[in-house]
Amino acid sequence: MGNENRIINGLLKLHIVLCLLFIFAPIAGSFVFSLNSDRFPSLPLGTFSTDWYRAIWEDPLVWQGFGNTLIVGLTVAVIATLLGFGGAYTDFRYNFTGKSIYVALALLPPTIPVVIMGLAMLAFLSRINLSGTTISVIIAHGVMCAPFAMAIIRLRLSQMDPDLEAASWNMGGNQWQTLRYVIIPFAKPAIFAALFITMAVSFDEFAVAWFVSGLNETLPVKILGFLQGQVSPRINAIGSLAFLSSMTLIILAQLLLRSPEDQKK
Amino acid sequence: MKVDTQMEVQSEAIVRFDNVVKRFGSFVAVKKADFEIGRGEFLAIMGSSGCGKTTTLRMLAGLEDPSEGAIYLDGEKVNGKATWDRDTPMVWQSLALFPFLTVQENVEFALKMRGVGKEERRRRAEKWLEKMQITEFASRNINQLSGGQKQRVALARALVTEPKILLLDEPLSALDAHLKVRMQAVLSNLQKDLGITFVYVTHSMSEAFSMADRVVIMSRGQIEQIGTPEEIYREPYNRFVAEFLGSANIFDGTVAGPSGADGWRVTFDGGETVLPKAELPDASAGQAVTFIVSAENMQLSRPDAGQDGIAATIAGEEFIGGTAMLFLETDTGQELKVQKSHDELALLNRQAGAKLVVHWAAEHCHILPGENK
Incomplete structure (x- = not known):
């Protein structure tokens, strides 16, 4: 195209590069220092070392936190995706008065400030004697993650020809069969994407977990504990691993959510 | 006697609509539909969008x-x-094939829902794939097929349970004109081979009239006429049907008195004609009468030929295959349509604005019964 302005183009590219740099430089820095032998993150770098990784590998506290995170993440992914699917399918399938309120309420939790969410969860869960358990973290994360799952699955269902469902009924499939053989297969990529993303959100979530986890701390809460005690390059090692696992989940989700046209390539 | 014939009709009919009304809120989509569909009949339900034809079909489904x-x-x-x-x-109009299933799995779907075993399912699906000549695509994905191939998959999928009746909702609307004509032949032959009832919803007159045994014409939820294509074409029941068919000239006239032994003299705005008594057995002078003359039964003469008729000015022309439709306007402002072969038209001066005389034989006047009750 002849009418592109080179200066504007260049500035836009620079803008993107700066944005990415701003986001990834600290993470990359943390990754570099996690492989540095020095005790404090300072330049020039010391020698290459995997000591910090060995240190966290041998630390039972890290394993405990990781174990809690994993249990919570997997359970939350399943529960939140089930809830999200239910919410999304209700929105797709039914028309009722107050539906827009229903959808808005269902998608509300991520917009609530996490501190308020955490306090509210703590107050509520302690009243029903569930505070300080792994289950309490699962409940709190389930509430926070379900809207993500719902949004993803809802988007997928909105791309579905409504005739598909009616066609299945018309060919002898009752409502359960249609759900099983038409709706779920159609939404399958989004369902898997929702599993990965909700797991990633739960992995990374700190504030609410901090309020409700009690002694069953998840990894992010543990990390805060480490930071309060002593600044150790082990944090860099844990951070790098957490970043890699989250990114893996997000990338898997994105691959699943590609449009069918892209997938053919 | 009467009871007997009724019972006969009932056993013949596969579908009966008994004063069926469908409302969506305060909107009446179908008003008092009351008709029957015969066993093995190819029935087309025709009308413009929003006339209730699809709702009628969906109620049947x-x-x-x-x-x-x-x-x-x-x-x-x-x-x-x-x-x-x-x-x-x-x-379905959208075909509604399952994009996440192969062609074969799509065709097997209805059998699977009915709990038919795997082997039996495959055998029966293969039979229909073969019948629809799509065996070679059995393992393909739906989005790898052309429009015509998808159409065949949709048909195979619907017919795999060997139903007594097949409902079709504008299935050909997405195809190009050439493919449309070919699929019309496929559908027509299929219906004759299988001997099952087809109920075919369409807004296209050419589709309805070329395939159907009988046509139901609907407008705004109302059934305007039911009949064979020929009946409807020759004797449209009312003004709506006549206008919908598009090829009839409609005249609002007044009976002036008898004309000979077997006709009525009828005057209308801009002219006068004779209406056969066969069309209107009883009439009195001054009675209003609405009648039609089909465009291909209209004759044209030069103004200097001395022919009695209506003077009209040429307003335009439309090419329709081997014929052309000439649009004329009378001195009183009525639009007339005349359909003639190109050869016939070549003999006339048909520049826009040229004057001609339009006339017709009495036997081509038909009254619209729905307008003359």
């Missing part, structure tokens, strides 16, 4: 429930019976 009246399918009242408990497969 069980996707909508009538607000009033009853629908009988094979002698059984099916109001409230879920669509999955009926065997009324539909071919």
Whole structure:
């Protein structure tokens, strides 16, 4: 195209590069220092070392936190995706008065400030004697993650020809069969994407977990504990691993959510 | 005697709509539909969009429930019976093929829902794939097929349960003109081979008239006329049908008195004609009468030929294959349509604005019964 302005183009590219740099430089820095032998993150770098990784590998506290995170993440992914699917399918399938309120309420939790969410969860869960358990973290994360799952699955269902469902009924499939053989297969990529993303959100979530986890701390809460005690390059090692696992989940989700046209390539 | 004939009709009919009304809120989509569909009949329901034709079909399929009246399918009242408990497969306008299944799996779907075993399913699906000449695509994905191939998959998928009735909702609307004509032939032959009932919803007159045994014409929820294509074409019931067909000239006239032994003299705005008594047995002078003359039965003469008729000015011309439709305007402002072969038209001066005389034989005047009650 002849009418592109080179200066504007260049500035836009620079803008993107700066944005990415701003986001990834600290993470990359943390990754570099996690492989540095020095005790404090300072330049020039010391020698290459995997000591910090060995240190966290041998630390039972890290394993405990990781174990809690994993249990919570997997359970939350399943529960939140089930809830999200239910919410999304209700929105797709039914028309009722107050539906827009229903959808808005269902998608509300991520917009609530996490501190308020955490306090509210703590107050509520302690009243029903569930505070300080792994289950309490699962409940709190389930509430926070379900809207993500719902949004993803809802988007997928909105791309579905409504005739598909009616066609299945018309060919002898009752409502359960249609759900099983038409709706779920159609939404399958989004369902898997929702599993990965909700797991990633739960992995990374700190504030609410901090309020409700009690002694069953998840990894992010543990990390805060480490930071309060002593600044150790082990944090860099844990951070790098957490970043890699989250990114893996997000990338898997994105691959699943590609449009069918892209997938053919 | 009367009871006998009624019983005969009932056993003949596979579908009966008994004063069926369908409302969506305050909107009446179908008003008092009351008709029967014969066993093995190819019935087309035709009308413009929003006329209630698709709603009528969906009620038969069980996707909508009538607000009033009853629908009988094979002698059984099916109001409230879920669509999955009926065997009324539909071919959808959007085709609604399952994009996540292969061609073969799409065709097997209805059998799978009915709990037919794997082997049996495959055998029966293969038979229909073969019948629809799409065996070679069996393992393909739906989005790898052309429009015509998808159409065949949709048909195979709907027919795999060997139903007594097949419902088609504008299945050809997405195809180009050439493919449309070919699929019309496929559908026509299929219906004759299988001997099952086809109910075909369309807004296209050419589709309805070329395939159907009988045509139902609907407008704004109302059934305007039911008849064979020939009946409807020759004797449209009312003004709506005549206008919908598009090829008839409609005249609002007044009976002036008898004309000979077997006709009425009728005057209308801008002219006068004779209406055969066969069309209107009883009439009195001053009675209003609405009649039509079909465009291909209109004759044209030069103004200097001395022919009695209506003077009209040429307003335009439309090319229709081997013929052309000439649009003229009378001195009183009525539009007339005359359909003639190109050879015939070549003999006339037909520049826009040229004057001609339009006339017709009395036997080509037909009254519109629905307008003369």
